[in-house]
Amino acid sequence: MGQEEWDQLLMGRAVEEAMRGRGGVEPNPMVGCVIGREGRIIGLGHHQRYGGPHAERVALGSCGESTFGASAYVTLEPCCHLNKRTPPCVPALIEAGIGEVVVGCIDPNPLVRGGGIEQLRAAGVAVRVGVMEEVCRQLIAPYVAGVVHHRPYVTMKWAQSADGKIAGPGGVRLQISNEESMRMVHRLRAKCDGILVGIGTVLSDDPMLVAKDQPDARPLIRYVLDRRLEIPLESKLVRSARESAVVVACENEAIAGSKADQLRQMGVQLLEADSIAAVLSDAHKRRITHLLVEPGPRLARAFFDGGWVDRLWVFQSQLTINDPAAPTAATIPDEYQLTGSTNLHGDELTEYLNPRSNVFFHPSASADFHWAKD
Numbered sequence: 001m002g003q004e005e006w007d008q009l010l011m012g013r014a015v016e017e018a019m020r021g022r023g024g025v026e027p028n029p030m031v032g033c034v035i036g037r038e039g040r041i042i043g044l045g046h047h048q049r050y051g052g053p054h055a056e057r058v059a060l061g062s063c064g065e066s067t068f069g070a071s072a073y074v075t076l077e078p079c080c081h082l083n084k085r086t087p088p089c090v091p092a093l094i095e096a097g098i099g100e101v102v103v104g105c106i107d108p109n110p111l112v113r114g115g116g117i118e119q120l121r122a123a124g125v126a127v128r129v130g131v132m133e134e135v136c137r138q139l140i141a142p143y144v145a146g147v148v149h150h151r152p153y154v155t156m157k158w159a160q161s162a163d164g165k166i167a168g169p170g171g172v173r174l175q176i177s178n179e180e181s182m183r184m185v186h187r188l189r190a191k192c193d194g195i196l197v198g199i200g201t202v203l204s205d206d207p208m209l210v211a212k213d214q215p216d217a218r219p220l221i222r223y224v225l226d227r228r229l230e231i232p233l234e235s236k237l238v239r240s241a242r243e244s245a246v247v248v249a250c251e252n253e254a255i256a257g258s259k260a261d262q263l264r265q266m267g268v269q270l271l272e273a274d275s276i277a278a279v280l281s282d283a284h285k286r287r288i289t290h291l292l293v294e295p296g297p298r299l300a301r302a303f304f305d306g307g308w309v310d311r312l313w314v315f316q317s318q319l320t321i322n323d324p325a326a327p328t329a330a331t332i333p334d335e336y337q338l339t340g341s342t343n344l345h346g347d348e349l350t351e352y353l354n355p356r357s358n359v360f361f362h363p364s365a366s367a368d369f370h371w372a373k374d
Contacts, residue, residue, distance in 0.1 A: 001039065010034045010041065010073040011104055011132045017046040017055070018075050018139055019367035023191035023218065024049040026289040029076055029143035030367065033059035035098075037070040054079065056089040060096050068097035075104040075136045077129075080116040090119045100126040104136025109147050134362035141310065141359040142289050149358055151280040152194065152291040155368075156303055157185065157313035159347075160329040161321045166297065169325040173205050177315045180345040183213075184372055188313070190214035191368065194288040196223040196279070198299040199230050208236045209294075210244065221245045221286060223279065225299065229254040233262060241267035247282070249273040276306055300330035310359055311366060312336060312352040315344070339365040342373045 001009070011034075018032030025031075025047045033055040035043035042065055045058025053061075056078055060067060078089040078101065093101060101120055106129065107113055120127050137144070142153035159177040160166050168174035175182075189195060190211035201207065202224055211217040222244065224231055229250050231238060237246050249271045254260060260270055273279050283291055293303060303309050312332065336352040343349075351369045353360055365373075 006036070006039070007073075007102065007131045010036050010071075011075070011102065011136070013041070013044065014055075014073045014075050014104070015132065015135060015139055017044050019046075019370055021047045021049075022367040022371075023216065026050065026142070026193065026218070027146060027287055029140040031055040031074065031076045031140075033075075034073045035059050035063055035067060035070050036073065042070060043067070051086065054086060054089050057087075057092050060092060066097070069099040070097075071100040071102060072098045073102045073104075073131070075139055077103050077105070077107040077112060077114070078116040078120070079107070079112050080119050088116075090116050093120065094123045094125060098125060100128070102131050103127065103129045104131060105129075105133050105140070108140075108144050135364050137361040138364045139367075141357075141361065145310070145359045146284060146289055150284050152283045152288045153310050153359065154280070154291050154293060154303070154308055155188070155192070155311045155313065156293040156295060156300060156309045157188070157315070158295065158300065158329060159315040159317065161317055161319045161326075163320050163322055164329050165321040165323070165326040166329045167204070167327050168321065169323045171200075171204055171327050174321075176317050176319055178317060178345055178347050181315045181317070181347040181349065184344060184349065185315075186212045186214055187371075188368055189220065189292060190217035192220065192290040192292040193218055194221045194223060194283050194286070194291040196225065196291060196293045198296055199224060199226040200296045200298070201294065202226070202231055202235055202237060206232075206236050208240065219244070221247060221283070221288060223283070223291075224248045225276075225279065227251045227254065229257065229259050229263070231263070231268075233259075233266065238263065238266055238268055241269075245269065247271050249279050249282075276302065276308055280308065295330075297327055297330045304330065304333055307354070307356055309354050310357045311354070313369075314350045314352075316348045316350070318346050337363040339363055340369060340373070342369075344372075 014032035014034045018030040043063035341350040
């Protein structure tokens with residue numbers, strides 16, 4: 001096997017390993033590391049949870065033989081800074097006698113950016129950068145969205161019938177997707193930090209917006225876009241606001257009214273916001289890495305038009321509604337790139353990435369989609 005093939009094999013394995021950390025490492029990036037020597041893999045690991053050991057230290061600890069002179073393949077530049085919860089990885093690689101470090105992409109964090117590579121080279125370790133670079137950068141797209149663009153990574157999802165309808169006649173709530181698809185939605189919710197809907201969804205469905213039957217679910221902040229504060233005081237969201245955060249984004253005129261005072265007394269947090277950009281900025285300040293948007297057609301078009309969607313999941317069922325009074329799903333922009341599709345007991349889940357997103361680097365299927373396929 002030639003060097004290029006070996007590089008692709010080990011870095012590809014490191015990417016797969018990194019994906020295993022999805023949902024546990026945020027707001028840190030997913031990172032994988034593979035250690036190889038003479039055509040063999042002798043160690044591998046990934047960053048498993050926020051505050052836990054990084055991928056390089058896990059991989060070194062997994063080796064059953066000396067690592068002196070071995071090559072370490074890491075999807076992201078090893079860290080070198082000290083103002084964080086875990087010790088830096090560069091000293092561990094040097095101490096282990098690693099002869100070469102192959103880096104997928106440079107860390108965009110200003111506290112690291114290039115510093116880890118410099119320290120390794122200064123210690124006499126050979127460093128190569130850019131193996132499967134675009135794939136490795138796509139792997140950390142949510143991290144880039146946060147540290148560079150100061151916003152969460154936005155996934156939008158909806159379910160539609162075989163004839164493209166998202167609800168029953170007149171917008172009446174109707175379960176379109178099957179139980180396997182619903183399970184997948186709750187699993188996706190469990191790996192997100194925030195979920196957002198429009199007031200139309202609240203008025204028609206009265207949702208709770210939680211991840212059901214997911215013991216490892218992350219704390220989920222629930223957002224409602226509601227310019228005039230139409231959200232009912234008796235809604236499930238309002239009644240559960242003290243148990244799990246609810247943020248209602250509204251206009252300035254509404255935030256000063258008597259209903260606003262009632263909502264605050266019930267635990268609802270009000271946000272004065274005149275744009276989706278303002279809501280995303282607030283989500284970033286609350287350390288939301290992944291924001292899941294579950295829209296109606298109008299809100300979906302607003303996110304499409306503003307360029308705010310990074311990733312799209314569409315669940316299509318075999319059900320046919322066949323009624324012109326039933327609302328139709330928003331049109332997916334032509335430029336969106338298909339990363340793959342999978343069958344969920346009859347429903348079809350399709351994933352798209354937005355190539356105009358400022359965190360689009362490669363049309364790779366996401367970690368979430370990989371476990372959806374499994």
